[in-house]
Amino acid sequence: MSDRVRLSRLVQVFAWTGLTSLGGGRTAYFYDALVMRRPWLTSHEFIQDLTIAQLLPGPSFSNLGVALGVRLAGGRGGAWGALAILVPGALILLGLTWLYFHVGFTPKTTSAMHGMGAAVVGLVFVTTGRMIRTAVRDLRALLLSAAIFLLVGPLHVNTALVIVLAVPVSLWLYRPRSGS
């Protein structure tokens, strides 16, 4: 596989995207940076990598960094991509941890944190909506993703259990058929 993107460029974009992805639902920022703003990946490729990252054990965001890095610039892309995502955030959190245990936070800081958390919900809502439009094209996909959403979200069923049950069902629904 030849590299799609120069390693230095990849580290730069991953580090910047990682650094500016405040709040939960970080994958949304990567979708925006690599699919919407740059022609590095198609939406379909991104969703494949996201799915693999979520199915393999480990924090899905760093797994996604590895999977996207490998796709864009091979094994070294995976290693450097993961480091570019992790190291800046880890250092910032270390600084905040130090402040938390040695100085403490004011109530105003806490409410600013809550405001940012709310904005993040709006961002991930829009991005997830875009991904649903690309990925959910037939009735099978709609029913499966809706069922998984209901089980893991509102019904609080154990995520690992839902994956173990849903993946075989989905594989059977999408099994290769001769002539198709």
Next chain:
Amino acid sequence: MILDLARLTWTFLWLSLICVGGGLGVIPELQRQVVDRYHWVTAREFLDGYTLSQLTPGPTMLVCVFVGYHAHGLPGAALATAAMFLPTAIITAVITRHWGLLRDRPWARAAERALAPVGIGLMAAGVYTLARTGVHDWPSAALAAMAAGVMFVRRVPPVLAVVAAGFIAWLAAL
């Protein structure tokens, strides 16, 4: 001290292996281990650490920096982080590299198509879970709607919308 450091490393290592489908699913078990079993942080500190990790760049599971630092200072933070991210990153790299070579086989294409709805369902559930904690009253709903509007029009980098929302909330002290 050394024994407890080894326990810290081992605990984050096996917790990383049960992180499936995003970090949120592992939170209950993580809290049981670091709060109830080993007392590395209190329940209140754990919640604050989780909120901090939500609001700093990078994966939420960087909460291991917070717990590791409070338990054993810098060595604790470094070992907990390495245990959480390194082994699973290697597994992912090996599997995705080989997956690239298999991608054109019919069953591999079928598997990719089969996995997409699973990933989308999990992601939608993640948005739901985030919304449950992040949007709890009218002001937070308004901030979320503002950010969604900005993202939809896509003229402003997402981070600006988030920082602006933080500033508004800071002024209003919600």
